[in-house]
Amino acid sequence: MLNLRDAVVFTGSMAAIAALAAVPRVLPAISPMTVALALLLVVLGAATLSRLGIAIVVSIVAMLVLNFFFLPPVGTFTIADPENWVALFAFLIVAVIASKLSDVAQERTREAVSRRNEVTRLFDLSRDVLLTTETAGGLEALARHISRRFELARVAVCLPADHGWDINQGGEIPVVVAEADLEKALASTRGVLEFDAHARAYGGHVTVPSPTGDSVSLIPLRHGIKTIGVLAAVAPGVDLGTLDAVAGVAAIAIERVQFLREREAAEIVRQKADLASTLLASLSHDLRTPLTAIRVAVENLRQESMPVDARREQVRAALTEVDRLKRLFQDILDMARIDAHGIVADRQWVTPAEIVDAATAHVRHALEGRTVRVDAPSDAEVQVDPRLTSAALAHLLENAAQYSPSGQPIGVTATAGAGGLEVSVTDYGPGLDPGELDHLFERFYRGRMARQSSFGTGMGLAITRGLLAAAGGRVWAENAPGAGARFTIRIPGATRAAAMVE
Amino acid sequence: MPVRILVVDDEPNILATLAPLLRSRGYEVSTAMTGRGAVEAVERENPDLMVLDLGLPDMDGVEVTRLVRDGRTTPIVVLSARGAEGDKVRALDAGADDYVTKPFGTEELLARVRVALRRTESAPPQTGPIVRGGLVIDRERFRVIRDGEEVRLTPKEFELLTFFAQHPGRVLTHRAILKAIWGPHAVDQPEHLRVLIGSLRKKIEPDPSNPRYILTEPWVGYRFADAASEKPD
Numbered sequence: 237m238l239n240l241r242d243a244v245v246f247t248g249s250m251a252a253i254a255a256l257a258a259v260p261r262v263l264p265a266i267s268p269m270t271v272a273l274a275l276l277l278v279v280l281g282a283a284t285l286s287r288l289g290i291a292i293v294v295s296i297v298a299m300l301v302l303n304f305f306f307l308p309p310v311g312t313f314t315i316a317d318p319e320n321w322v323a324l325f326a327f328l329i330v331a332v333i334a335s336k337l338s339d340v341a342q343e344r345t346r347e348a349v350s351r352r353n354e355v356t357r358l359f360d361l362s363r364d365v366l367l368t369t370e371t372a373g374g375l376e377a378l379a380r381h382i383s384r385r386f387e388l389a390r391v392a393v394c395l396p397a398d399h400g401w402d403i404n405q406g407g408e409i410p411v412v413v414a415e416a417d418l419e420k421a422l423a424s425t426r427g428v429l430e431f432d433a434h435a436r437a438y439g440g441h442v443t444v445p446s447p448t449g450d451s452v453s454l455i456p457l458r459h460g461i462k463t464i465g466v467l468a469a470v471a472p473g474v475d476l477g478t479l480d481a482v483a484g485v486a487a488i489a490i491e492r493v494q495f496l497r498e499r500e501a502a503e504i505v506r507q508k509a510d511l512a513s514t515l516l517a518s519l520s521h522d523l524r525t526p527l528t529a530i531r532v533a534v535e536n537l538r539q540e541s542m543p544v545d546a547r548r549e550q551v552r553a554a555l556t557e558v559d560r561l562k563r564l565f566q567d568i569l570d571m572a573r574i575d576a577h578g579i580v581a582d583r584q585w586v587t588p589a590e591i592v593d594a595a596t597a598h599v600r601h602a603l604e605g606r607t608v609r610v611d612a613p614s615d616a617e618v619q620v621d622p623r624l625t626s627a628a629l630a631h632l633l634e635n636a637a638q639y640s641p642s643g644q645p646i647g648v649t650a651t652a653g654a655g656g657l658e659v660s661v662t663d664y665g666p667g668l669d670p671g672e673l674d675h676l677f678e679r680f681y682r683g684r685m686a687r688q689s690s691f692g693t694g695m696g697l698a699i700t701r702g703l704l705a706a707a708g709g710r711v712w713a714e715n716a717p718g719a720g721a722r723f724t725i726r727i728p729g730a731t732r733a734a735a736m737v738e
Numbered sequence: 739m740p741v742r743i744l745v746v747d748d749e750p751n752i753l754a755t756l757a758p759l760l761r762s763r764g765y766e767v768s769t770a771m772t773g774r775g776a777v778e779a780v781e782r783e784n785p786d787l788m789v790l791d792l793g794l795p796d797m798d799g800v801e802v803t804r805l806v807r808d809g810r811t812t813p814i815v816v817l818s819a820r821g822a823e824g825d826k827v828r829a830l831d832a833g834a835d836d837y838v839t840k841p842f843g844t845e846e847l848l849a850r851v852r853v854a855l856r857r858t859e860s861a862p863p864q865t866g867p868i869v870r871g872g873l874v875i876d877r878e879r880f881r882v883i884r885d886g887e888e889v890r891l892t893p894k895e896f897e898l899l900t901f902f903a904q905h906p907g908r909v910l911t912h913r914a915i916l917k918a919i920w921g922p923h924a925v926d927q928p929e930h931l932r933v934l935i936g937s938l939r940k941k942i943e944p945d946p947s948n949p950r951y952i953l954t955e956p957w958v959g960y961r962f963a964d965a966a967s968e969k970p971d
Binding site: 521524525526527528529530531532533535536539541542546549550552553554556557 | 749751752754755756758759762793817839840841842843844847
């Protein structure tokens, strides 16, 4: 099989030999030895640049040319002087040796190139792996990276799980391998660590037939001397050493994913602890203060000497604080239900006006002495959970009352449109600081004004967000031009014209 | 002339219940809802006692204590709602006399108020023997007599007992005691104090495991029994 390179070398050599054969016509006095050395160079060149077969053919042609044109008797293929046989064999031997050397050199080059490719791919794979920071789906991503970088259509990262195996497919075609084979491959490598220098691979490789008829290579995934899983691949063209190196990178990547998962879990635990301590500090204050007022008020009431209007004042104080406790408990319960994902939306057809009415009724105590300007249609219906929606809206109304000077009006605008239900609450207070926007909906965040007053638990907006999330909706805040802060909630849902009540 | 008390709390309903309570016991009451307001009221009215909530909107209660203490001896009873011992201790270190933790009962608060008021009314004389129950502390002769019998104390024990007896009824934080007896460098070595209290109690208390004179304020410090807070036998 001739390739282009061989053809070029062969043609070139023939041309050089033909040119040398023509030399005596230009230089009749040239010595046969000079020509022989020149021909030898051609043979050497052909052997170095091409394959052994070509080199031998070139050396034979060169020998024949030398014999025919230069060695006496010239013009025949007869050899008179036995010394000339030596020259002829020298041609052949040079051809063979040079060709062999060249073959070895070329083989080395090919190997080096393939190593370089392997290293490049491994490097790319390592980079893929290191750039992956998500832990969810991290193992599938790893398998996909291996498949992509090493052009393996069938490859899977298999890890022993609590029950059976966790198999993460990376290629377009799933690798089918029996769990028993995986078990066996894993068991055979435990406690064994041999290195085969020739194959550049550690022991423990197994090749098993898959039900689909391919032979699947099972390569142990080692981290240190611990085997943590098996890399399964249908990879006929990839050598063992490469697969082993891939398995090495994969093992590091798996450890990394596991480490990231652990860190995430620790972070969640820490956040929960932070939240718990904030909750405790907040509750400690928010519970103890009303309890103190109630207790002192009740003890005061026991004193018969206290004047009637002072006693009335004690009753009022106690009842206000009981109310406050009631709201606090409601907030805590809502928060707990949101945390426990215990809120399920129950959609019904309602008018936006009904939602707004229910919400304002719920927080009447907070809206005392204020005008609430409502613009909500009662001729359209939207399919939302009325209880969740009005509860979320109630928190926004309470928030608006808390963060704007008493006596200022509050605007409520509701619409039912293609996007579902949208309700905005606008206050006429100082508005929001841009820096606040990121924290508004965090639990226990309290705005500047609330931090200076005794109202509010810092849970209202977090509850609003939690309730809306359960209902599939969202809430956002902005500053309204010409007014204060504006909070808008939107819940997707079907809309229709309200049925006319006769 | 009635005793005047300034009540400082940012919760309107705490003021609305505490003020009538104190008035019904014959005190004259004024109120403030901020730290700044409290400091101004102290300057203006020079009350006989201040009841101070630690969680004020504009200023830390500890800071208010420090400002008031800077030049005045007005007794301060701190209302602590945070549950955290740290704030309480810091307020006491800053010069507050006593504390009650919310939610408290009226009698508890009234008792603390009475003790704190008595401290200024009848501070023990600077010289001469201090008599407390069956205990006589003769500061000139460095002698302590318990129920007619002399008790031998080491100099440090004597110093500690004298320090206690000079502040009857008042909560003394570990820090304050360490500083008074060993000096400022010793304030972080509460084990010294624990050992000394133990040996002192063994010598002066009729029943050291159920002390009558040196009472423990858990996590905060100690209190030398005042005639009013003394446990009945």
